[in-house]
Amino acid sequence: MTGRPARGPDRLIAPQLVAATTLWYPSAMVHDRIEIKPDVMGGKPVIKGTRITVEHVLRECAVGMTPEQVVEEYPHLTTADVLAALAYAADYLREHPVIAAE
Structure with missing residues (x-):
């Protein structure tokens, strides 16, 4: 492929689905x-070796938890894992433009 996102009829195909088929992954x-x-959490991005989704980590941070508090709540995670989830989300937003509803 050319490094561009795969496209469906009128929208971008979910990148995690495309990544699973190795067609495109930035x-x-x-x-x-x-x-x-x-086969893990429906193909959502997770912290490697766990079933804790990036989304879950983001929601914990969104309600005010610090990375250290997330690690206290989930001792098998590290602060680096939490920071990686935040970095992944930032990269995802950079790579996937948001189209405002009319």
Whole structure:
């Protein structure tokens, strides 16, 4: 492929689905501590070796938890794991433009 996102009829195909089929996956979206597997949490990005989704980590931070507090709540995570989830989300937003509803 050309490095561009795969496209469906009128919209972009979800990148985690495309990544699972190895058609396209931007290099900026590759994070050592994050993995996407179709058979783990429905193919959502998770902290490697766990079933804790990036989304869950973001929600914990969104309600005011610090990375250290997330690690206290989930002792098998490290602060680096939490920071990797935040970095993954930032890269995802950079790579996938948001289209405002009319």
